[in-house]
Amino acid sequence: MITTSPWKLTIIALFALSAIGGTAFSLSAGAVYVSLADIWDALQDPAASHRDVIWNIRFPRTLVAALIGINLSLSGAILQGVMRNPMADPHIIGVSSGAGLVGIAVLILFPSYAYLLTPAAFLGGIGAALVIYLLAWQGGISPVRVVLAGVAVSAFLNSGISALLTFYSDRVNGALLFMVGGLATRSWPHVSLLIPYTLLGGTLALIGVQRMNVLLLGDAEAKSLGLRVEGMRLYLLAVATLLAASSVSVVGMLGFVGLIVPHAARLLIGSDYRFLLPASALLGVTVLTITDTLSRIMFAPVELPSGILMGVLGAPVFLWLLRRRGA
Template sequence: MKPSPNSLFKLTPARVLLLLLALLLVAVLASALSGAVSLPLAALPRLLRGDAGDDAALWLNVLLQVRLPRIVLAVTAGAGLAVSGAAIQALFRNPLAEPGLIGISLGGALGAVAAIVLGAPTLPVIIPAAFAGSLLATALAYQLGSRQIGVANLLLAGIAINALCGSVIGLFTYQADDGQLRSLTFWNLGSLSGASWPLLAWLVPWVALLCWRLCRDWRALNALLLGEREAQHLGFALAPLRRRIIVAVALLVGPLVAITGAIGFIGLIVPHLLRLPLGSDHRWLLPNSIVAGALCLTLADWLARVAMAPSEIPIGIVTSLVGGPFFIWLLVRQGRAC
């Protein structure tokens, strides 16, 4: 029996994943060739062999030392932010939740701002400070929120920690001089300019391991969609599960915030958008979120570099300008469907 034409074009989860992978490869290629220095596609095979003519040295340096590290960082950060958003949304059973809800983002921002203002504005200091800030803020929110059963207290604790971190960041900003303010502004708006191969050598395996760890909990996350009592009846221990998800997300997002700064909407928009064709089955939602997040941040970085070349727009501005109106459209669309 031949398959019907409609079944051939049906968006199954596996086909969505393959489509996203294909689009990611196209986005990576376009990003590698575009920018202040354009690399011709026809010269790429000869360039990789080292015989692209007089411009070979310049093109090869741009490709290997500038473009490819940024692309790998964009893929890595986008994947981590998106899968973290999907896990947090399942944990809170709220499609509007995102990793910053429990203090991860603002805790990291506080650590980085403190390092910049207190006189150590270098990446080897800013990254550990931001990572430590993310972990401390998340640990404090979890400690306060776990005093009662359920996620409501954890949500309230996260809001309180975010407010406190925001206030302290405001105090540091008030005390900063002109040079520090420029660093703070650029860091708070997000950037992938700190990408380098030594940095990626440990970041990529770290993010890949934690993404795999979150994907292993897809059954528990599916059970949580039914409610906490139903998940317990199905045999899932909620307290260890909640602790495991929060720790994994903090360990995943903390280093990313420390390296890239504040990049919004990836963890919020990507899982929300994927639920339209895929539904809420986390067996497919989590891996699709990984690829879709990588695709979105790669495209955002490409747009940030080429829109006003040779100048560069902070990537957080691009994600907010695109993600904000798009999310409003999703809310209006769902409101009309109700």
């Protein structure tokens, strides 16, 4: 595999073009097809014929999809580095389950406090991540222990979610969509909610990019270079959880994005986080904007939740990537 910087920059440029293409596809496709020229007119002219469809419905939903794609992809990439496990992602290791349990508890038990959903989901996610980290740590991080601890904690938390849905079956309408993950009815308030978390999480991730590369050398080598390994892991764990929890609070427990996207980017661009983070973010925009658009149009007028389509398409793609790598 070519690993020179020009190759990596070329891949990032291609991912940027694919992100633009996915965004354009999301804006143009739907019950009413809107050409790119009409989209531009609608964004510029308040009196344009498709202004309401583009500005009030498709544009904010597309921005939400892009921001969620960035957040989950960055979260997955960080977790895979921190845990030294390419199978780690917010959904599989239980971070999303922790955020989801608290989020569903707020929706079902305290609906009047729905405005606290994001900070509550963050606390649930960071709590789950810390438990998994403590269970997996035994003189260092073992990739096998991370997966086993994550699966166990996720199963425990999912049991809590099931219990809430069972005991409060008369209040589960919104919670069911939250469990599956979807972008239906997402609009400008959700964009405003996500942007600060994306900017903060992305900035904090970029600040730690060099230290993430040092962590890849192993604990002993990282400590010999002066890195406070456990402190850095906790910092990155908090950043990944912030990104994942903000996404869960807006679109629910959307799986596979944080697993597939960073893994696919790594196969093409390598493990250098200076390139991997921007590549993952751009590819995340592409994947989620296209997936969300397909979920809207495949069975129109019925809309399929994006989480279902992501699982159906994501599992075969992930297996194909593993076979190409020879894993």
